Amino acid sequence: MKNKLVEWTSRTPAASWLLTAVIASGLSVGAAEADTLRVIGLSLKTIDPIVTTSGDTQVHGYLIYDKLFEFDSSSTPRPQMADKVDVSSDKKTYTITLRNGLKFSDGTPITTDDVIQSLRRWESRDVTGGLLGSRTKEMVKVDDLTFRIELNERFDVPSALANTEGNVPFIMPKRVASLPPTVQLTDTTGSGPYKFDYSTWKPGQTQVYTKNSFYTSRNDPPSYYWGKKEATFDKIEISDVPDSNTAMAEMQTGKKDIWIWPALDNALALRKDPKLVVSKGYFVQSLFVVNHEVPPFNNIKATEALTYLIDQKELMQISVGDPQFWHTCYAYLTCEGKYGDESAYSGHRGAADYEKAKELLKEAGYDGKPIVIFDQTDSPQMHARALYLAQQLRKIGAQVDLQAMDWGTITSRRTSKAPASEGGWNLFGTYMEVEPASSPFTHLMLAANCDKAWFGWPCDEKLEQLRASFASAVDEKEKKKVTYELQARASAYLPFIMTGEYAIPTVYGADLEGFHPEAAYNYFWNIRRKSK
Amino acid sequence: MIRYLITRVLSVIPVVGVVTVVVFGLTYLSPGDAAAVLAGEYATPAQIAAIRESLHLDDPLVVQYLHWLGNVVQGDLGNSIFSRQPVFSLILSRVDPTIILAIAATVVQLTVALPLGLLAAQNRGGISDRLVSLFGVAGTAIPPFLIGYVLIFTFGVYFGSMPVSGFPGFDSGIWEVLRHVLLPATMLGFAQTALITRITRASAIEVLNQDFIRVARAKGLDEFTILVRHCLKLIAIPLATVVGMSFAGMLGGVVITETVFAIPGIGSLLVEAIQHRDVPVIQGVLLISACVYVMVNLLVDLSYLFIDPRIKYT
Numbered sequence: 154m155k156n157k158l159v160e161w162t163s164r165t166p167a168a169s170w171l172l173t174a175v176i177a178s179g180l181s182v183g184a185a186e187a188d189t190l191r192v193i194g195l196s197l198k199t200i201d202p203i204v205t206t207s208g209d210t211q212v213h214g215y216l217i218y219d220k221l222f223e224f225d226s227s228s229t230p231r232p233q234m235a236d237k238v239d240v241s242s243d244k245k246t247y248t249i250t251l252r253n254g255l256k257f258s259d260g261t262p263i264t265t266d267d268v269i270q271s272l273r274r275w276e277s278r279d280v281t282g283g284l285l286g287s288r289t290k291e292m293v294k295v296d297d298l299t300f301r302i303e304l305n306e307r308f309d310v311p312s313a314l315a316n317t318e319g320n321v322p323f324i325m326p327k328r329v330a331s332l333p334p335t336v337q338l339t340d341t342t343g344s345g346p347y348k349f350d351y352s353t354w355k356p357g358q359t360q361v362y363t364k365n366s367f368y369t370s371r372n373d374p375p376s377y378y379w380g381k382k383e384a385t386f387d388k389i390e391i392s393d394v395p396d397s398n399t400a401m402a403e404m405q406t407g408k409k410d411i412w413i414w415p416a417l418d419n420a421l422a423l424r425k426d427p428k429l430v431v432s433k434g435y436f437v438q439s440l441f442v443v444n445h446e447v448p449p450f451n452n453i454k455a456t457e458a459l460t461y462l463i464d465q466k467e468l469m470q471i472s473v474g475d476p477q478f479w480h481t482c483y484a485y486l487t488c489e490g491k492y493g494d495e496s497a498y499s500g501h502r503g504a505a506d507y508e509k510a511k512e513l514l515k516e517a518g519y520d521g522k523p524i525v526i527f528d529q530t531d532s533p534q535m536h537a538r539a540l541y542l543a544q545q546l547r548k549i550g551a552q553v554d555l556q557a558m559d560w561g562t563i564t565s566r567r568t569s570k571a572p573a574s575e576g577g578w579n580l581f582g583t584y585m586e587v588e589p590a591s592s593p594f595t596h597l598m599l600a601a602n603c604d605k606a607w608f609g610w611p612c613d614e615k616l617e618q619l620r621a622s623f624a625s626a627v628d629e630k631e632k633k634k635v636t637y638e639l640q641a642r643a644s645a646y647l648p649f650i651m652t653g654e655y656a657i658p659t660v661y662g663a664d665l666e667g668f669h670p671e672a673a674y675n676y677f678w679n680i681r682r683k684s685k
Numbered sequence: 686m687i688r689y690l691i692t693r694v695l696s697v698i699p700v701v702g703v704v705t706v707v708v709f710g711l712t713y714l715s716p717g718d719a720a721a722v723l724a725g726e727y728a729t730p731a732q733i734a735a736i737r738e739s740l741h742l743d744d745p746l747v748v749q750y751l752h753w754l755g756n757v758v759q760g761d762l763g764n765s766i767f768s769r770q771p772v773f774s775l776i777l778s779r780v781d782p783t784i785i786l787a788i789a790a791t792v793v794q795l796t797v798a799l800p801l802g803l804l805a806a807q808n809r810g811g812i813s814d815r816l817v818s819l820f821g822v823a824g825t826a827i828p829p830f831l832i833g834y835v836l837i838f839t840f841g842v843y844f845g846s847m848p849v850s851g852f853p854g855f856d857s858g859i860w861e862v863l864r865h866v867l868l869p870a871t872m873l874g875f876a877q878t879a880l881i882t883r884i885t886r887a888s889a890i891e892v893l894n895q896d897f898i899r900v901a902r903a904k905g906l907d908e909f910t911i912l913v914r915h916c917l918k919l920i921a922i923p924l925a926t927v928v929g930m931s932f933a934g935m936l937g938g939v940v941i942t943e944t945v946f947a948i949p950g951i952g953s954l955l956v957e958a959i960q961h962r963d964v965p966v967i968q969g970v971l972l973i974s975a976c977v978y979v980m981v982n983l984l985v986d987l988s989y990l991f992i993d994p995r996i997k998y999t
Contacts, residue, residue, distance in 0.1 A: 198767040198961065199723060204736070206725030278732065319727050335739040337769045355778055356768035357957040358949035359851070394850050394947040395956075398834055402841045402849050561962055564721035568730060589727065597727050607729060 188387040190677060193400055194413030196393040198357045200349070201337040203278050206319050211674045212413075215378075216362050216389065217258070217343030218323030221249065221268065222315035223379035228491055230315035231379045233371065234263070234324060234344070236298075238311060244627050245304040247311075253298065256367040257326055258348045265300040269293075270330040272314075272322060278334040279320035281594045284624050285313045307625045317378060317674060318589035346370065346384040346678045362389040375679050377669065382678040385667070389677055404429060404660055411668065412660040413675055416533070417478060420658035427663065432670040433478060434659040436489050437584040439469075439534075440598065441542065441650040442609045444579050446570045449524070455517035456647040459580075460501045461510035462545040465653040472537040472655075479655035485599065485643040486636055488654060490591020497640035500647070511549040523554035525573040527566065527581035531559040538582040538652065567608040586673040587654065593623040593639055598649045611648035689998040693986070697979045704975040705757070708968050709750050717962040718742075719766045740766060753968065762972070763965035765958075772969035775954060782852040782866075783950035786873060786942065787935035789866045791928060793874030794881050799924075802885025803912050809890055817882060824879020833872040833945040840868060850947035869946040873939055877931045884927055888920035921992045929985030936981065937974035 195209045202214035223233040232238060234255060239248040255263040269292055276286035290303040302310055314322050324344045332338055341349040347362040354360045364384040373380040394400040394409075397419045403409040405426060412420075414434075424431045441459065449455040465481040473479040483502055484493035501509070524546060528539035543553045554573070558566070563581060571577035589595035600620065603612035619639040626632045659670035667679040720737035721728070728736075737743055744752075756763055762772035805817035841849035847868055853861045892898065893916060901911050940952040947953075951970060958966035989996045 196957070198765075198957070198963075200768070205723055206727040210725075280727075280729070333739070335736050339769060354768075355949045356765065356770060356775065358947075358953065392851060392947065395953070396945045396947065399837060399850050399945055399947055402837050405842055406845050406849075408848070408850075558716070559960070561717040561722060561960060565716045565718040568718070568721070568733075583726075585727075597729070605729065605731060 190386040190389045190411070190680060191409045192389065192391045192411045192413060192677065193394045193403060193409045194411075194415060195391050196357050197354070197360050197391070199337060200339075200341060200351075200354075202323055203274055203320050203334050204337050208674060211321055212676070213349070213360070214321055214323050215345065215674055215676045216347040216678075217341060217345045217349050217365070218321075218325065219255075219344040219346075219368075219382070220314065220322055220324060221251075222311045223377075224315045224317060225376040225379040227376075230309075230311035232311075233315075233379060234268075244307045247302045247304075248295070249300055249302070251298045252369070252371075254369050255344070256369070257342050257344055258365045258367055259326075259342045260367050261326070262297075263324065263344055264297040265294045266297075267327045267330065268324055269300055270327040271324045274325075274330045274332070274334050275320055275322040279316070279322070280597065280600075281313050281316045281319065282322065284308070284594065285310065288624070307627050309624075309627050313594070315378075316595070317672075318586065318595050321674070344368075346382045347389060357393060359390065359392040362391075363387065375667075378672070378676065382676075384678055385681050386677070404662075407662065410662045410665060411675075411677075414657055415660055417473065417475070417656075417658055418533075420660050421475060423660055430661050430663050430665075432659045432661070433656040434670045435673045436487075436587045436654045436656050438482070438487050438587055438590040438654050439472075439538070439584045439652045440582070441538075441652060442567075442581050442583055442598065442607075443611075443647070443649055444570075444573075444577070444609050445611050445648075446609075447572045447577055447579065448522075449514065449517050449519040450579055452517040453647065454513045455519060456650070457500070458510040458513035458517065458549075459542075459650050460647065461506045461513065462549065463542070463650060463652055464503065464505045465651070466503075467505075468538060468541050469653045469655060471541055472534045478658065479653055482654045483651060485640040485651065486593070486596065487587040487591045489587040492591060492593075492633065492636035494637050494640055497637050498644040499641065500644050505545060507549050510545075514549060514551065519551065521552055522574055523552040524580065525554045525556060525578045527563050527578055528555050528557045529560055529563055529582065530557045534655075535582045542580065542582070570610070582652075584655075586657075588673050593620045593636060599639070599643060601646065601648055609649065611646070613642070613646045613648070615642050616646060616648065686998055690987075693983050697976060700979055701972065701975055705754065705968070705972060706750075708971045709746075709753070712962075712964050712967055713746050713749075715962075719962040719964060722961045723767055753965070757972070762969040765966050766963050767961060772965050775966060776951065776969060776973055779949055779951050779954045781855065782943075782948045783936060783939070783952065785852075785862060785866050786869055786939060786948065786950060787932055789863075789870035790873040790877070790935060790939075791932050793870050794878045794928065794931070797874070798878045798881035799885055799917070802882045803889055803916070805882070805886040806889030806893055806916075807908060807912065814886075817886065821879045821883040821886075824876055824882070827875075829872050829876050830941050830945055832875050833869070833942065836868045836872060837945075852948050852950070865948075869942045869948060872945070873935065873942045881924065881927060881931075884923060885920060888923050889916050892916045892919045918992075922989055925985055925988050925992060929981055929988070933978045933981035936977050 195212055197209045197213050199205045199207060199210050200213060202210050219234050221233060221235045222230045225231050234251055236250045236252040257263055276282035285308060288304050288306050288308045290305050292300065292302050294300050316322060326342050329338050329340045329342065341351050346365055346368045348365045350361040350363060364387055370382045371380055375381045394403060397416050400412055400415065401419050401423060404412050404423060407428060420431050423429050443450045443456055445451055469479040482488035483498040484495045486493040526539055526543055529535035539555060543555045546553050566578060567581065569577045573579050585598065593599055597607040600606045601611040601613035601616040603610060619635055619642060623632060623635045623639065626635055661668055661670065664683050665680055666683050667681050720740060720742055721733045724733045724736050753763060764771055765775055801817045805814040808814050837849045840847040848865050849868065852865055855862060898911060898915065901915060940956055943950045943952040954966065955970045
């Protein structure tokens with residue numbers, strides 16, 4: 154076949170132009186440089202991990218910053234930049250000492266002044282940080298390596314400081330962290346294993362990282378985010394390849410090493426390639442956001458009707474497909490996390506029950522006005538789910554106004570609290586990574602604090618009390634008890650509709666070792682080529 | 686002549702003025718919230734509101750437009766909402782791939798289209814004419830991205846010898862740059878090649894039927910000389926117009942080609958900005974593109990003076 158193709162190209166003038174290029178190019182094309190890790194799938198547009206919660210920015214943050222605490226593989230927070238932590242007997246005072254000799258990427262020493270300012274900026278922006286900030290009586294410097302956090306009430310400080318979701322509490326120089334949390338930093342001096350090459354950054358397209366020679370790693374064996382963080386590659390190049398077919402070609406030809414967040418169809422197509430590993434990556438909790446402010450879903454019976462319409466198995470088969478990449482789940486704190494408990498859910502499970510759903514919608518006083526569903530057409534999975542929901546509602550006689558739009562438009566439209574008939578909305582699909590969705594700290598859609606809650610504005614005092622109880626709980630037994638009660642309450646109030654969990658795959662070269670695709674925010678330290 | 690030039694250059698101002706109003710109006714009328722996109726998926730409404738306020742996105746439309754226009758007049762296109770980099774710097778950092786791609790695609794167009802068009806005209810009704818006409822139809826009908834995928838599969842995956850994404854920059858050498866633009870330029874040039882082939886053929890047929898060509902043939906001039914020295918010169922004006930328009934369009938960004946080959950050019954910058962509602966970047970790119978388009982058109986008009994000395998601008 155190859156010989157015939159060469160013969161053909163040599164006989165036709167148009168093809169000879171391409172053949173010439175191919176032959177010539179073959180002289181200089183080699184394998185990717187051995188000391189450069191090439192990653193695709195990320196599109197870094199903003200470099201401030203406190204201004205945005207964007208996943209691309211948090212991955213960037215993990216490369217150039219370090220944290221006081223990190224979670225190990227058992228989800229236990231362990232000291233990372235911290236050397237030790239002393240906790241008072243009433244568990245209201247934490248005295249944290251930094252490791253000796255820590256330096257920023259510009260060579261200046263890291264002191265508690267930098268740490269305190271970094272945490273203050275993070276607290277003013279992040280949900281978990283805000284909880285810590287509201288419980289903090291004072292955060293004071295003891296000396297250059299030690300500082301103290303005094304609390305008004307008990308709080309699991311190490312878990313909060315090891316937070317891997319939302320805005321991550323990275324440690325930056327004091328001068329950088331002194332910026333208001335809504336003003337983006339441009340000084341990328343960091344505390345992590347890599348340095349960011351700002352001069353070559355093409356926002357949204359390419360970014361390059363090189364080793365931070367001033368970084369001092371822990372020597373403990375790496376365990377998930379915690380432990381040794383060795384910058385094994387001299388250089389990391391991350392680029393965005395917007396066309397997924399081109400990205401597939403790059404992976405197949407070995408020109409790229411890791412493909413983050415590929416579409417499932419593309420990932421599955423690469424499964425037979427022996428040079429590649431297709432991993433399940435990490436799971437997300439798939440859900441429908443309900444607008445609790447406007448009819449008919451300001452009535453719990455209408456929301457309950459939705460649970461009778463949704464057959465998670467059917468929905469996942471339609472929107473995801475391959476059963477290896479999804480499972481049903483009726484735990485509000487996810488089936489992947491340590492607090493998720495399906496037994497706390499008392500609502501409808503399994504196949505749809507149209508009669509019951511119809512009855513509940515009628516009891517809710519549904520007046521036959523169109524139910525507005527945002528249909529996110531730039532995501533195949535979200536689009537399929539919107540179509541499914543619309544079809545199920547139509548089956549019980551509801552009028553549906555399925556409005557097609559991209560995610561950017563949804564971010565604007567979802568802020569409206571107007572009735573659906575006046576430009577507002579009733580339902581849209583989204584998802585949350587299981588790590589934040591596994592904790593009442595960070596599960597935004599579980600926050601039911603009315604006007605301050607996430608879009609949909611669930612409003613339930615009991616849920617809020619249980620979230621506050623969780624924040625004050627410091628031992629695991631107590632946390633388990635609170636989270637069970639919280640999930641039971643959620644199944645009665647229905648802040649959102651669970652639709653199962655599915656995997657966001659990752660594809661990487663089979664010649665790599667030490668890569669952890671299961672992390673929602675991927676990190677690229679401790680990765681090696683097996684041949685090295 | 687000088688008066689004509691001044692008039693043409695000054696005529697750019699109202700055109701660009703209209704462009705700014707339309708672009709600004711459309712951008713703000715379209716739904717989407719840059720503050721929400723910037724804040725991220727898990728931001729609360731209060732956090733988004735704080736960012737919106739800090740970016741002055743709540744100001745009245747007229748206030749925002751006048752503020753932006755005032756800065757533009759002083760040469761400041763503003764900063765990207767997302768990266769905080771100056772829009773002008775962002776555009777400059779994306780110009781190289783787009784210009785190289787436009788030049789390479791134009792070279793592809795001309796080297797393929799001119800010989801094919803002349804060949805078809807000379808053998809009007811023959812097999813070569815029919816094949817060229819078929820190519821003309823196919824080139825217009827086949828979506829360029831399909832050509833791109835075929836090229837990627839053949840030369841990127843099957844032979845594994847050509848890069849299929851990115852743009853290396855001139856510091857990696859001109860050869861490396863050419864290798865990276867060859868496939869995208871071929872894809873980009875394909876559709877325009879078909880169009881220019883058809884125009885070349887049609888124009889050449891008209892010229893070849895004229896009396897002076899018959900005289901030239903009667904005097905014993907060979908066909909090559911007739912085509913190149915006499916025919917090509919006469920069809921240069923319509924060709925210059927089409928090639929010039931095509932080139933100007935490509936300088937404004939070739940979205941599909943840059944997307945398929947992951948080339949960080951002006952087109953991909955614009956698409957990213959639209960997806961994220963990065964208004965200053967959208968406005969900056971469109972403003973500069975409009976200016977470039979108008980200026981290239983002016984250059985094309987001026988090129989007529991050299992192609993045909995009988996033309997005079999007053």
